[in-house]
Amino acid sequence: MVPAALAFALLLAAWELYARLGGIAPTVLPAPSRVLLQAWENREALAENTLPTIRATAAGFACSLFAAFILSALVDFLPRLRRALFPLLIASQTLPLVAIAPLVVLWFGFGLAPKILLVALVTFFPMMVALVEGFAATEKEIAEMLAAMGAGRWRIFWLARLPSALPYFFAGLRISITYAVVGAIFAEYAGAAKGLGIYMLSAKNNFRPDLVLAAVAVSAALTLALFGLAVLVQRLAMPWENAKSERGGRDRKPGHARDGSP
Template identity: 50%
Template sequence: MTDVADRRRRLGPPLVLVGLVLAAWELYARASGVSPFVLPAPSDVLGSLWRFRDEAIRHSIPTVVETAVGFSASIAAATAVAVGLDRAVWARRAVEPLLVGSQTIPIVAIAPLVVVWFGFGLLPKVLVVILVTFFPITIALLDGFASTAPEATDLMRSFGASPGQTFWKVRWPSGLPGFFTGLRISATYAVVAAVIGEYVGATDGLGIWMQLSQRSFRTDLVFAAILLTAVLSVALYGVVRAVERAVIPWYRASRGATRQPERLSEAG
């Protein structure tokens, strides 16, 4: 019952707010007389999405594949780099400023170059997803490693543990909460990154569907593509959240124990 109540407490306000915004949008679109070309009502967007569902599914599949492949590759690369930088402090001091500097370059400026270099296939979209999601995962995991309690490291050394044993028994578990924080942040960017890659150059995908709909003056289908992008992003975020609960249940339990006194004081 506690989990159900917590879930309702978390999801209730956002759902109510979304419902109010959609209701206000629907009323304004119907009552103001604004052209559907400029601002279609939410009901019109859903209706168009249903009528063009086959086309929506056809364009969603490439975006899902690009996101899944790119996000998975980004996780693997970011984990390997973060572990390597954590083991070599001098390397982290040299590489971390470059990682930060790379984030100052707009992805919309890089995406066309990636398409020029690698064509219109799967690879350029995957690379765009990696470029967008790699940094948050790497930095979050490095920060997680840095949060390791020095006492735990000293205790492992006192027992004669090797550096590798200390890393996998102490530093890696300490880094997992930060790692999943980075995954959640990156999950919200991954689908959008794939859409940007498609928008620049593709034959299928939500990005190209959005572009074609815009050129055909089908604003309702543009909103439909935006809606599907948002749904896929939320779904990926939910998958990451579910994996986090399965992999580090102890962290969630510790956070719940920490917040319990606050809830009791609020109730009082």
């Protein structure tokens, strides 16, 4: 964490020096200090446009999460369904968002629905694939033992296959959640009354790169916050992994080598 913060601080310092001493006009490349100042002065407008983006992101991601879980469970119970669905799901990921977003807005209007649909489209596939692979990674011995004890298919799924899929699921979740805000902003570009996408578009048309970068910084902060939330949920949902990591860290401390060496 500290090396990343230092690298980011050095990057901002280099950017600040280049913007101030390089003779670059603020309308071309504003300094980080100017971006921060303009973000503070326009904080009310930024906040007003951030809330619709958060709503679209949260609603779209929730729908994506629900659909990924339901479809992955169906695929696990009905293996033939995988051969039918996966080609369609892969094809959906080849659709360029820039091209599909205006069509979705045209079909569903300028309300919340097209934004939810586009966020779900962007974030659904990684979680779906991760869950399917996680279910398939269940150890056969555990499933056979539960079956020998009289557990049905659903109980085996709940007690064995779902816990086995959790590490895969959270890996897919972390990937998907980084795309959620981007999907919402693209949807707003295509058509919306308010949102960070509309704010960026308006700032660009008014030749205000400082405000564009301020909105980009807000969207990046939202993405980082969602990623951190995903990591927190993973730690709460999988406490045994935390204990395993702590034990591994203690084993690697100096003086605790397994071969007895200092």
